[in-house]
């Protein structure tokens with residue numbers, strides 16, 4: 180009995196040192212972009228405990244003058260991904276110790292620099308800010324919203340830039356084709372759990388309708404693509420939607436084709452050709468396949484000095500229909516350029532595998548477009 184009382188008396192002064200203020204980051208279901216409460220007063224020695232809820236937010240210190248940027252030496256919780264179905268008690272917290280009574284300005288760093296910036300959408304918080312005057316919380320939040328508005332305006336301007344604007348009229352250093360605008364992407368950071376055995380956090384750029392960044396299985400799925408064939412100058416299918424870890428197997432059929440990675444803007448030439456310091460194109464090399472004499476003669480193609488790529492023989496991984504840079508838009512660029520390239524593609528390699536297959540593995544998440552081309556040997 181005596182021991183118990185003396186222990187309580189010893190602890191009392193410690194507990195009385197400071198108050199604990201709880202702040203919810205979003206709400207229990209993760210459906211709002213706000214801190215609740217969004218401002219509070221605290222004494223020196225108090226603690227402010229932020230409780231993270233579903234989705235993925237941060238608690239980051241900024242300044243009044245720059246509401247959506249990390250202050251030099253400011254605190255930063257890092258991204259705190261929380262699964263939608265997680266129990267409240269298992270969710271992470273981040274504690275800020277109040278060491279003076281100066282105002283402390285806080286923002287969420289999710290999707291920073293994009294129109295979806297949580298800070299730019301008003302997800303800000305303050306400790307000990309003036310209730311009125313220039314440095315009020317209302318003015319701080321208004322400044323954050325202004326950052327968001329300017330990010331949205333910049334994105335809209337680049338999406339609708341008039342011909343002559345840098346983002347819309349880029350061509351592939353040759354030809355005279357106006358390219359559709361780049362799809363605006365958002366930086367997403369989410370937790371991934373695979374087979375409930377392995378969990379990690381991934382950050383990737385994404386846009387509407389991109390495939391999920393979650394692998395289907397540790398092995399991934401297999402997509403088989405038939406390349407060419409009698410009288411066939413196309414990939415079948417010409418688009419696959421692949422998740423990370425999926426494998427794309429190209430089966431070479433009749434005639435002589437390659438599978439070579441290009442960019443969207445320059446469909447008929449290997450990616451970064453002539454730039455050895457950049458990432459080099461994935462390429463299968465050429466795979467001549469004998470014609471099937473009982474079916475179609477394959478000479479139509481080999482006697483025609485026509486670019487297979489310029490005839491629209493292109494393929495894409497994770498190109499999203501309904502966006503300005505869909506598969507059909509890519510194919511249209513290839514057809515308009517009609518296989519024109521400046522600078523010859525180097526001679527076909529000595530590869531003579533018949534019916535060979537190239538495996539391409541999707542290692543990145545959604546929103547990564549890999550475009551592949553085929554070029555007729557006769558064109559070279």
Ligand SMILES: [Cu+2]
Pocket residue numbers: 212235236237287288289297302
């Ligand atoms: Cu957030």
